[in-house]
Amino acid sequence: MATKTVRFEIKRQANPDAPAVWENFELEWRPGMNVISAMMEIAANPVTADGRETTPITYDSNCLEEICGSCAMRINGKARMACSSLVDNLEQPIRVEPLSKFPLVRDLQVDRHVLFENLMAVKAWVPVDGTYDLGSGPRVFPQQQEANYPLSNCISCTCCMEVCPQFNEGTGFVGAATIAQVKLFNNHPTGKVFKEDRLRALAGDGGIQECGFAQNCVEACPKQIPLTNAISDVSRDVIIQKAKDFLRG
Amino acid sequence: MAAPRIIVVGGGLAGLAAVIKIAEAGGTVDLFSIVPVKRSHSVCAQGGINAAKNLKGEGDTTDKHFDDTIYGGDFLANQTPVKAMCEAAPAIIDLLDRMGVPFNRTPEGLLDFRRFGGTLYNRTAFAGATTGQQLLYALDEQVRRHESDGKVRKFEGWEFLSAVLDSKGQARGITALDLRSMELRSFHADAIILATGGTGALFGKSTNSVICTGSAQSAIFQQGAYYGNGEFIQVHPTCIPGEDKLRLMSESARGEGGRVWVPRTPGDKRPVKQIPAAERFYFLEEWYPKYGNLVPRDVATRAIHKVVYELGLGLDGQPMVYLDLTHIDRATLNRKLEGILEIYEKFVGDDPRDVPMKIFPGVHYTMGGLWVDFNQMTSIPGIFAAGECEYQYHGANRLGANSLVSCIFGGFRSGPIALEYAKNLPDAEGDGGHAAELARQAEINGKLLNNAGTENPFKLWRELGESMTKHVTVIRYNKGLKQADEKVVELLDRYKNVNLSDRSQWANTSFAFARQLKNMLELSRVVAQGALLRDESRGAHYKPDFPDRNDEQFLKTTKASFTGEPAGPLFEFEEVDTQFIKPRPRSYTAAK
Numbered sequence: 049m050a051t052k053t054v055r056f057e058i059k060r061q062a063n064p065d066a067p068a069v070w071e072n073f074e075l076e077w078r079p080g081m082n083v084i085s086a087m088m089e090i091a092a093n094p095v096t097a098d099g100r101e102t103t104p105i106t107y108d109s110n111c112l113e114e115i116c117g118s119c120a121m122r123i124n125g126k127a128r129m130a131c132s133s134l135v136d137n138l139e140q141p142i143r144v145e146p147l148s149k150f151p152l153v154r155d156l157q158v159d160r161h162v163l164f165e166n167l168m169a170v171k172a173w174v175p176v177d178g179t180y181d182l183g184s185g186p187r188v189f190p191q192q193q194e195a196n197y198p199l200s201n202c203i204s205c206t207c208c209m210e211v212c213p214q215f216n217e218g219t220g221f222v223g224a225a226t227i228a229q230v231k232l233f234n235n236h237p238t239g240k241v242f243k244e245d246r247l248r249a250l251a252g253d254g255g256i257q258e259c260g261f262a263q264n265c266v267e268a269c270p271k272q273i274p275l276t277n278a279i280s281d282v283s284r285d286v287i288i289q290k291a292k293d294f295l296r297g
Numbered sequence: 298m299a300a301p302r303i304i305v306v307g308g309g310l311a312g313l314a315a316v317i318k319i320a321e322a323g324g325t326v327d328l329f330s331i332v333p334v335k336r337s338h339s340v341c342a343q344g345g346i347n348a349a350k351n352l353k354g355e356g357d358t359t360d361k362h363f364d365d366t367i368y369g370g371d372f373l374a375n376q377t378p379v380k381a382m383c384e385a386a387p388a389i390i391d392l393l394d395r396m397g398v399p400f401n402r403t404p405e406g407l408l409d410f411r412r413f414g415g416t417l418y419n420r421t422a423f424a425g426a427t428t429g430q431q432l433l434y435a436l437d438e439q440v441r442r443h444e445s446d447g448k449v450r451k452f453e454g455w456e457f458l459s460a461v462l463d464s465k466g467q468a469r470g471i472t473a474l475d476l477r478s479m480e481l482r483s484f485h486a487d488a489i490i491l492a493t494g495g496t497g498a499l500f501g502k503s504t505n506s507v508i509c510t511g512s513a514q515s516a517i518f519q520q521g522a523y524y525g526n527g528e529f530i531q532v533h534p535t536c537i538p539g540e541d542k543l544r545l546m547s548e549s550a551r552g553e554g555g556r557v558w559v560p561r562t563p564g565d566k567r568p569v570k571q572i573p574a575a576e577r578f579y580f581l582e583e584w585y586p587k588y589g590n591l592v593p594r595d596v597a598t599r600a601i602h603k604v605v606y607e608l609g610l611g612l613d614g615q616p617m618v619y620l621d622l623t624h625i626d627r628a629t630l631n632r633k634l635e636g637i638l639e640i641y642e643k644f645v646g647d648d649p650r651d652v653p654m655k656i657f658p659g660v661h662y663t664m665g666g667l668w669v670d671f672n673q674m675t676s677i678p679g680i681f682a683a684g685e686c687e688y689q690y691h692g693a694n695r696l697g698a699n700s701l702v703s704c705i706f707g708g709f710r711s712g713p714i715a716l717e718y719a720k721n722l723p724d725a726e727g728d729g730g731h732a733a734e735l736a737r738q739a740e741i742n743g744k745l746l747n748n749a750g751t752e753n754p755f756k757l758w759r760e761l762g763e764s765m766t767k768h769v770t771v772i773r774y775n776k777g778l779k780q781a782d783e784k785v786v787e788l789l790d791r792y793k794n795v796n797l798s799d800r801s802q803w804a805n806t807s808f809a810f811a812r813q814l815k816n817m818l819e820l821s822r823v824v825a826q827g828a829l830l831r832d833e834s835r836g837a838h839y840k841p842d843f844p845d846r847n848d849e850q851f852l853k854t855t856k857a858s859f860t861g862e863p864a865g866p867l868f869e870f871e872e873v874d875t876q877f878i879k880p881r882p883r884s885y886t887a888a889k
């Protein structure tokens with residue numbers, strides 16, 4: 049019996065200015081194989097399906113257990129994490145492309161730095177007085193912890209931004225991930241000291257009103273973060289903040 | 298004199314902890330990381346962080362934490378720094394709590410704690426089963442805050458290549474490679490902190506992230522730094538075997554009541570849930586009645602090996618055993634362990650709430666590392682090390698949930714000490730060695746890029762991993778260790794013939810990997826030869842031909858230095874600081 053194989057079509061682009069080309073690969077099937085292990089295989093034997101020598105594929109990856117957020121890409125048209133994309137669950141040929149909403153670096157690698165800039169703009173942190181010993185933190189009841197923990201699971205993969213029709217250069221929309229972090233820090237007993245600043249940061253152009261409620265984000269999120277709830281809650285708070293600021297003149 | 302400049306290499310818990318302390322003390326930091334720091338390997342830690350807060354009325358104390366850690370490490374760790382760490386741990390938990398880490402809570406709103414291996418106390422604070430992720434994010438957020446204040450500059454996507462040393466051998470900066478533009482540059486610094494994590498990649502597949510190659514440690518080892526206790530590598534008992542990596546299944550699964558077993562009958566064909574309790578072999582509970590499933594990792598790993606390879610009881614004849622949570626109710630599992638259960642579900646396809654998980658040991662943690670003094674400084678003046686990349690907190694075996702605390706503690710300590718060192722450093726003569734080091738690195742890069750060989754670096758790496766895993770992990774024989782070292786020598790030779798299938802100068806991952814590979818090979822010799830020299834069994838280092846601990850000869854720190862000679866590293870041994878707890882036999886068959 050012939051060895052079982054897996055077929056891939058991978059979009060390659062040598063640099064941001066180079067033309068994009070598709071390359072086909074045929075690899076030996078292995079149990080538990082995922083898209084990353086397939087690309088590791090290609091690196092060890094960089095030959096296309098038609099026997100042409102090529103280069104290993106450039107892509108971001110690190111933990112390979114869907115917690116570092118590195119390996120987001122489009123697989124069979126869907127934004128998802130490559131490490132948890134098991135070959136057995138995918139239709140072949142498996143088409144792999146870079147995320148489309150971020151500046152391309154090379155092959156499947158893109159620059160997602162904008163998310164970290166957005167997190168800085170909304171002050172996504174708890175302003176502790178210092179790291180010296182100031183005793184225990186505020187009491188937090190299990191119900192609060194259980195509400196906040198899912199928001200804190202965001203791995204910054206940017207899948208929610210990739211799939212959002214409003215996330216583009218025209219709107220400058222910050223995207224769902226950042227809004228969910230605003231909710232997280234505004235919920236925190238100490239973090240809420242910046243609540244007004246955060247809401248104002250989301251009040252202008254590119255802020256929360258850009259959301260068109262397509263709800264793609266919540267479906268794409270690999271961590272099942274309640275993104276649309278977060279957007280609704282923060283949206284309400286932004287409107288209240290705007291009204292307050294208006295009345296204050 | 299100009300304001301001191303500090304470089305921190307590595308943005309995991311230890312690196313970020315150091316950055317925060319320096320920024321808080323008024324210093325400025327350049328932070329280098331291969332990946333955006335929020336994606337560092339600390340994110341993978343699952344089960345929790347130890348601190349003797351004694352919130353469960355058990356009478357736990359920092360002294361007991363200290364004793365468990367020293368005993369768990371089979372007395373190889375220097376006791377002074379370990380004692381300091383255990384004493385600092387409760388305040389570290391408080392700080393993380395104040396930073397907003399969503400730790401699990403008791404009904405009264407206090408921190409909840411669970412049990413981990415190698416202790417009888419509930420000492421481990423946790424945020425679900427993604428504690429490392431939550432801790433890393435908390436420190437990442439604080440660093441972002443300092444970044445917005447202009448105290449921190451991040452160089453994400455840059456890989457450390459080497460230290461710049463002046464004519465006196467003191468650190469004056471680093472050279473690094475921009476992984477996108479492939480630009481080689483040197484950066485000035487008055488002190489450097491390496492926080493570059495573990496070395497799982499020496500073994501091919503491990504629980505570590507892709508970037509955990511040990512390349513930075515190896516680079517400064519080759520520049521003259523001592524490497525300590527390199528032979529001590531932790532193999533975690535419970536991992537999910539995989540094609541690309543071994544995925545960790547946290548000790549917290551056992552901390553919450555998970556049980557390890559195999560059917561008593563080899564190849565039992567019944568559906569797993571129909572095998573009655575009497576026909577299940579709960580070997581850890583039978584062999585270690587006091588600690589049960591929560592024996593330390595080295596002990597659990599050897600037990601699984603014995604069950605699989607000596608007793609022939611692996612599941613369906615395969616190297617696997619059950620880790621069973623199915624007797625625990627789903628709500629509890631979801632509240633306390635959801636993160637890891639999802640990993641199993643996603644990567645294996647079965648729901649561990651319904652069926653027992655199939656697991657096997659995998660390389661997990663590097664106890665050894667850069668030798669440092671009690672001030673976290675390596676043997677190269679001005680280069681400090683913190684976190685998994687240094688050797689000093691875990692001895693011969695690390696206890697579960699001690700890694701996060703050691704990373705943060707080491708980072709917190711190294712930051713202010715490095716700043717103080719930098720303030721007192723006299724100006725460099727000339728350019729401090731920058732031009733010479735840049736030229737050396739440029740030569741290495743040029744040679745590699747144009748090498749006309751036939752060897753694929755990724756294939757060489759696979760061979761390295763297979764040999765190291767076979768000979769230098771759970772069970773070690775001197776014959777095999779020699780073979781492993783010979784294999785490395787062979788690979789070093791073949792490396793001269795390496796061929797990059799990619800010669801471009803833009804985001805060339807083969808190039809970056811080939812540079813790491815050379816460093817991995819050099820470091821592998823330290824591990825294999827260190828293991829060969831240590832004719833005893835201690836913690837994670839186990840030799841059936843020398844089954845006992847031999848304090849007289851080997852209650853000593855192994856220190857390796859680079860020679861560049863074919864014979865490999867030079868080894869010497871250093872006395873261990875045992876001033877607080879007298880070494881005693883280590884056994885987990887009864888309460889210690």
